[in-house]
Amino acid sequence: MALRFIKAFMAMAFIASLSTAQAQSSRKLVIANEGGFPPYNMTTADGTVQGFDVDIGNAICQLIHAQCTFVTNEWSGIIPALLSKKFDVILGAMGITEERKKRVIFSDPYGITYSEFGVVAGKEFAITPQTMATKVIGVQQGTTNAAYLEKTYPGAQIRRYPSIDALISDLKAGRIDIVLGLEEKFTKEGDAPKLVTIGEGVQVSEGIGIAFRPEDTALRDEFNAALKTLRADGTWATLQKKWAPTIK
Incomplete structure (x- = not known):
């Protein structure tokens, strides 16, 4: 001690x-x-x-x-x-x-670090290749998260954003269904609607x-x-x- x-x-x-x-x-x-x-x-x-x-x-x-x-x-x-x-x-x-x-x-x-999938509370779903193919996924452009999504869900509709703030804003507005990013950003977003993480965390880099x-x-x-x-x-x-x- x-x-x-x-x-x-x-x-x-x-x-x-x-x-x-x-x-x-x-x-x-x-x-x-x-x-x-x-x-x-x-x-x-x-x-x-x-x-x-x-x-x-x-x-x-x-x-x-x-x-x-x-x-x-x-x-x-x-x-x-x-x-x-x-x-x-x-x-x-x-x-x-x-x-x-x-x-x-x-x-x-x-x-x-481990990236997490985040959604608006009350809109959780099981993450599978089939469900992800029906969703609009948001991610910050030029990141390892974007590369991971492109490789893992090649047929998904991926929308890329210039900043984390723009990404979170569109998620809360309902313009996208799910995002991939760092858990700290979701848990510190205090304004309604509340965001929650779903699925398992993923390590997208070394x-x-x-x-x-x-x-x-x-x-x-x-x-x-x-x-x-x-x-x-x-x-x-x-x-x-x-x-x-x-x-x-």
Whole structure:
């Protein structure tokens, strides 16, 4: 018990020191995510990006002695923007897939996530190839969830959306029947009608990783070393509990 308390205290102290340490660093990195994928990344009313990804990124930057700035980019174009050097790193709950590995290199996974099917409460049904063929399925475009649906339900009517908010809005309005996404988004949508998950969770990638340009292997290795430290010293667990309890 005492050891767990000490580790938790050290992790909280480490997180509290991030802004001061980064302010003293002269090395600069620009990190991108969508800014609209809670609880991993989201944009507040004043334009600040926050979430699990941001806190993990800040912790890494403190360890590698870099001053990091977070920017947002539309998700379907985020890899082209990285390759064109609009920013240095993508840290935005990006699923690691073989297709993406053809364009970027990834860090070790910093989490394993499971996607869930969500519907409006009272409209639950059993998920089978037959029932899915009769439904309009919503998903965010350019995601591993979209790729999973295309492969698993090739004959289904799949409607792709530019953002999670647009996806959820159409589900609640009855314009689509079911969506595939992260459970946290469904459970935190408090406005009526209520959303619920159905069926089994699915793992649609090898895990979520941090993406870099193919030539940036040294930077990738620095991030990997920092991720190991965050796991070992309790920081990752503290942030996981704060933002995304379902992530592994």
